[in-house]
Amino acid sequence: MQLDTLSFFDKVYEVAKQIPYGRVTSYGAIAKYLGAARSARMVGYAMNGSHGKDVPAHRVVNRKGVLTGKHHFDGTNLMQQLLESEGVEVIENQIQNFEVVFWDPSKHLS
DNA sequence: CTCTTGACTGAGG
């Protein structure tokens, strides 16, 4: 995939789609992988437009493993349910065993 | 071009 021909938003989507089932990553990790480590906010901002696409936005959380973006999903706990259905334990918007389920794109992708 | 908007992050207290 030629990321250089895509807009920043599209790059984020491409990486997000690579997140394995039952794993999660952070906005900063994605940004870093894209070579824009200072644009973590943009990653989250980009996810705003991820609706309608096959982007697992629920697998992207902030560095603490907190579902900061759950408010952008339909229900109040839809994001949490999606994660739990994948085997990720979530309590009060906080991912449990975050270090275990964390998936770093810069380490798993070429 | 300028200004605003953030689903963030790291540093400092």
Add this chain to the structure above:
DNA sequence: GCCTCAGCCAAGA
């Protein structure tokens, strides 16, 4: 560890 502040920067108006 928590809270607050400031820097970050792409996209859209």
